Amino acid sequence: MALVDEDPGLKDSEPERKRKKTEDSSLGKLGAPDTPEDLDFLVPKAGFFCPICSLFYSGEKAMTNHCKSTRHKQNTEKFMAKQRKEKEQNEAEERSSR
Secondary structure (H helix, E strand, O other), X not given: OOOOOOOHHHHHHOOHHHHHXXXXXXXXXXXXXXXXXXXXXXXXXXXEEEOOOXXXXXOHHHHHHXXXXXXXXXXXXXXXXXXXXXXXXXXXXXXHXX
């Protein structure tokens, strides 16, 4: 099986894992013409994702318990402090550029 030459611009824009999957899935596959190859990348999920903690919960009870947890509260405080700091920096930059 021959390897596909990588596009130099592709290397910076996509993670290696994704590039590898794209290269591997496009080589030598002969499927039905009406079946999109992109289905290899889809993962069905149903549940709740906490972007602050980077955790996924499939049930509402687990999600509710997570939101009450000390870990989530601490991460939320850090996240909000970071947001405030970034906002203050952006406002200071706007004032200095006038």
